[in-house]
Amino acid sequence: MAIRELKVCLLGDTGVGKSSIVCRFVQDHFDHNISPTIGASFMTKTVPCGNELHKFLIWDTAGQERFHSLAPMYYRGSAAAVIVYDITKQDSFHTLKKWVKELKEHGPENIVMAIAGNKCDLSDIREVPLKDAKEYAESIGAVVVETSAKNAINIEELFQGISHDPRVAGLSPASGSLLSREPASPSAPPPTCTLSQMNKS
Numbered sequence: 001m002a003i004r005e006l007k008v009c010l011l012g013d014t015g016v017g018k019s020s021i022v023c024r025f026v027q028d029h030f031d032h033n034i035s036p037t038i039g040a041s042f043m044t045k046t047v048p049c050g051n052e053l054h055k056f057l058i059w060d061t062a063g064q065e066r067f068h069s070l071a072p073m074y075y076r077g078s079a080a081a082v083i084v085y086d087i088t089k090q091d092s093f094h095t096l097k098k099w100v101k102e103l104k105e106h107g108p109e110n111i112v113m114a115i116a117g118n119k120c121d122l123s124d125i126r127e128v129p130l131k132d133a134k135e136y137a138e139s140i141g142a143v144v145v146e147t148s149a150k151n152a153i154n155i156e157e158l159f160q161g162i163s164h165d166p167r168v169a170g171l172s173p174a175s176g177s178l179l180s181r182e183p184a185s186p187s188a189p190p191p192t193c194t195l196s197q198m199n200k201s
């Protein structure tokens, strides 16, 4: 079965839940006391997608302002960026717009942008209406989904959306994204998770 490697970076304000989303996706785990990311952390997860395997190479960047200048190292060469805001913090939605602007100016052409409005389990204290996020996402050609890393809502769907995006499917093997072929197996293997590196303080 063909394996396609997809570099994905997560961007967004500190505390919006980027690491928690990755941790939920890769390890199906949520840590209430997770520490802020220092620099960036890297994890991988391989999932079946049609007759291929997609190996996500996930760079979870640090949201603190002091690490902002490192971000280009992680979004450069990415097939997709997951840009996260916290639905209970209007400021984090403004920060998201700054990330989108930076990606449009300096990111890879045709990068797939997926917006995640995280902490939807706290919708009783919501500051960002879903309607606003949808309108904005539409205006920039991005997809948007509200997620909860805590309650495992829409996390798989977020990454499936990237996997199935025609721009990702259209990546040609010649671009280096198709790394290896294994004998076709009758049934798709289950998703595998690899914790490669965690640089949490």
Ligand SMILES: Nc1nc2c(ncn2[C@@H]2O[C@H](COP(=O)(O)OP(=O)(O)OP(=O)(O)O)[C@@H](O)[C@H]2O)c(=O)[nH]1
Pocket (backbone or CB within 6 Å): 012, 013, 014, 015, 016, 017, 018, 019, 020, 021, 031, 032, 033, 034, 035, 036, 037, 038, 061, 062, 063, 064, 118, 119, 120, 121, 122, 147, 148, 149, 150, 151
């Ligand atoms: N209620 C709720 N809390 C969440 C959710 N996701 C993350 N949190 C909490 O939000 C806080 C910040 O989560 P992180 O995953 O460290 O946020 P981050 O965006 O990676 O932060 P930086 O590493 O500083 O960029 C932690 O206390 C998490 O437990 C969620 O879906 N719901």
